[in-house]
Amino acid sequence: DQxxxxxxxxxxxxxxxxxxxxxxxxxSMFDYFLWYKKYPAEGPTFLxxxxxxxxxxxxxxxxxxxxxxxxxxxxxxxxxxxxxxAVYFCAAVKAAGNKLTFGxxxxxxxxx
Amino acid sequence: xxxxxxxPSHQVTQMGQEVILRCVPISNHLYFYWYxxxxxxxxxxxxxxxxxxxxxxxxxxxxxxxxxxxxGSNFTLKIRSTKLEDSAMYFCAxxxxxxxxxxxxxxxxxxxxxx
Numbered sequence: 001d002q003x004x005x006x007x008x009x010x011x012x013x014x015x016x017x018x019x020x021x022x023x024x025x026x027x028s029m030f031d032y033f034l035w036y037k038k039y040p041a042e043g044p045t046f047l048x049x050x051x052x053x054x055x056x057x058x059x060x061x062x063x064x065x066x067x068x069x070x071x072x073x074x075x076x077x078x079x080x081x082x083x084x085x086a087v088y089f090c091a092a093v094k095a096a097g098n099k100l101t102f103g104x105x106x107x108x109x110x111x112x
Numbered sequence: 113x114x115x116x117x118x119x120p121s122h123q124v125t126q127m128g129q130e131v132i133l134r135c136v137p138i139s140n141h142l143y144f145y146w147y148x149x150x151x152x153x154x155x156x157x158x159x160x161x162x163x164x165x166x167x168x169x170x171x172x173x174x175x176x177x178x179x180x181x182x183x184g185s186n187f188t189l190k191i192r193s194t195k196l197e198d199s200a201m202y203f204c205a206x207x208x209x210x211x212x213x214x215x216x217x218x219x220x221x222x223x224x225x226x227x
Contacts, residue, residue, distance in 0.1 A: 032214045043116070043203050043218035044155065089155065093214045098143060098207070099168055100216060102155040 003027045004092050006103035014111055019077040021106050023090035026071060030092035034100070035064060035075045038087045047088075048075070080110045114138045116219035118204050124225045125194055133189045133222045135204030143167075144187045145205040145216060146179065155203070161187065194226045 005024045013019045021035075031052040036044035050057040050064045050073065057064050063076045077084055087107050091100040117136045125131050137144050146158040159169040161179050178190045187206075191198055201223050205216040 034215060036218075041221075041223075043118075043220045046215055046217060049213070049215055091155075097168060098145075098160050098214065098216075099157045099170070100145075100147070100155075100205075101157070104154050 003030075004090060004101050004103040006090060006106050008106050009104070010107040010109070012109045012111065013080050015082055016079045019075075019080045019084065019108055019110070021075040021077075021088050021090075021108070023073045023075075023103050024071060025073075025092050027092070027094070027101075028071070029094045029096075030101075031095040032093040033064070033066060033073050034091045034093075035062070036089045036091060037084075038089060038105070044089060077108075080108075082110050082112050084108060085110045114140075116204055116206055116217055118202075118219035118222050120222060121220065122223045122225075124227065127196055127226055128193050131191050131194055131224065133191075133202050133204075133224070135187045135189075135219055136185050137187055137204065137206030138217060139185070141206035141208050141217075143207045143209065143216075144179075144181070145207075146189045147203045147205060147218075148172075148200040149203070149221075150197075150200040158189070191224075194224075196226050199224055199226045 034049040035047040038044045048059050048062045050066050066073045087105045089105045090103045119134045144161045149155045159173045160167045176192045180188050201221045203221045204219040207216045
């Protein structure tokens with residue numbers, strides 16, 4: 001199931017700099033998108049979400065951008081902190097459903 | 113802050129045995145879900161549950177799987193006869209509603225190992 005793809009398996013960034021994580025989707029029926037952070041041996045932790053009626057949502061250091069025409073979303077983390085080192089998943093939900101479809105994840109390493 | 117809890121954290125079982133994974137969703141949530149993540153693979157949806165019945169299930173969720181809300185707080189996933197390929201992390205999640213804000217909150221997971 002390749003409906004949601006995160007093409008960068010890993011990202012390394014210096015503390016204090018911006019982390020940009022990308023996610024592409026193919027199904028135009030998706031209308032809600034979420035980003036989760038996951039540490040090893042823990043469950044996904046919700047970070048931020050965006051509805052398809054918006055193109056940007058901001059919460060503290062986290063901003064999600066949605067480009068519907070390109071079927072692309074991104075997560076910006078500014079400034080990046082060592083505690084942000086984790087695997088980040090994007091997920092999408094269809095308008096008529098409640099099943100999350102996940103991307104494969106991007107492992108972020110923030111170097112002090 | 114309310115959270116989803118899961119027990120046990122780890123379960124080792126022999127192939128062919130039955131296992132029950134337990135979850136306590138967030139108390140005011142109405143929708144409940146099970147997902148799993150096989151090592152090295154994506155998180156995959158298994159089933160969603162609302163109003164004491166399954167609302168959606170994936171192809172993975174075959175007759176070997178069942179879910180139940182036996183009381184007002186627990187939500188369980190039963191695997192009747194485990195196979196080697198059932199070895200995975202199993203995550204329970206819950207949400208207030210499937211429409212509008214669709215955020216699902218996940219538990220810490222149960223690591224199931226089938227030998």
